[in-house]
Amino acid sequence: MITVFGPGEIYLRNRGGEVPPDTWVRVGTAGVPDGNLVTGGATDPATAAALLRGVTHAEDRGRVGADGERWWYHRGTVDPAAAARAVRGLPEQGQFEAVAAGLTGREVTFEAWLDDEGLLRRVTYRFGTAEAGAGDLVSTTELLDFGVPVPVRVPPEGEVADGTVAAR
Template sequence: MVRQRRRRGVAVVAAAVTVVGVVAGTTGCSGSEGAVSAGDRPLGDPGAVRDAADVLVGAGSSKAETSLVMATGGTRVTIRGEGRYDFRKRMGQLSVVLPKDPAGADEHRPISELLAPAALYMKNRGAGVPDDKWVMLDSTTLADGNLVTGGATDPLTAAELLRAAKDVVVVGEQELAGVRVTHYQGVTDIGRAAKQAAPYAREALAAAARGFAEDVVPFDAYLDDAGRLRKVRHQFSYLNQGRTVAVASTTLLYDFGVPVGVRLPPKDQIFTGKIKV
């Protein structure tokens, strides 16, 4: 069982009502709303990392692939997601695939996720939720601010975390999925990022700053020649059953400018009953 917290009169189960909880059971400066021109910073300038969220908003949208790797019960598990994200509307959709059970049977259907400002919607959640219903979680009430809860880090929130990047060094240039990128390494601070993030992300990141075992988060970021974030990997320290668990979250972005159509479910499709944990 993962620890529970109660906030704003609503019982919130941190990760137990989420993808991460399912896996654990089976394995035993303020943000700117405008875009930053790619020419504003030279290649290799560490400040480009802190500008990543603004540049993504300027890019409009992209396809995304995500992975969340964690060790639980002596077993390393990986949760993968794939979808699209609209950086201007701050909304996206992912299909999240859970790992096979230890016997090798693929017992979990992909979970459909809709990402919205301060909210996460999940379908095919299981745990007593009818197949035709969505679960809605308020990111600002989750102990991790939905950085790992849904089995994926919201792509734009992952970039917002980089606003507090420090000790940034340039590792070098390399090719990533056919694109030339600059590889940066450094650390960010969740609490500082919460204060500097765009308004939509502040409450969720502030919640994460209170809920994670460590505020300091090492990262690897890969930016292309236009300053667009192509890949980012964060190494979180997550609290689970009183123990600190290392969780590596990776987001890959490509095909910028693709159309993204996200429709949030109406109220009558939102599950309001009790979720089994």
């Protein structure tokens, strides 16, 4: 499956099921009960970074070796509702509000690695799940090659069908 992230939307290609081959399916992230961060496990890089606006506790763990480089390592907790307030008026607001509603009473922990310029290079979130015995969902986003142009386009309307994500 190929995934392209747009503001407040995820485009999925070759997702299977009743979808014809090579058809894109558009899913609005705010309309998914948990913002698609948990049910779909998909976090676009901008959303992954913006979720850190809801940090409630953070520990500086010093410099660590990662991918042949030395990065600053931090870990702590994030409140998606606080992140939603911090991005009020931006596309991520609805997604974070959905995450907060879907994770009421459960903690979201993070680990973040930053380079010497303060750029976020990797972030890992652990979302506690309500399902007994399901464990935590872990989402990691890596950010590499800053400043290198990447040709990405949102699929044109003629190639897109609107879709939904079924609640579990």
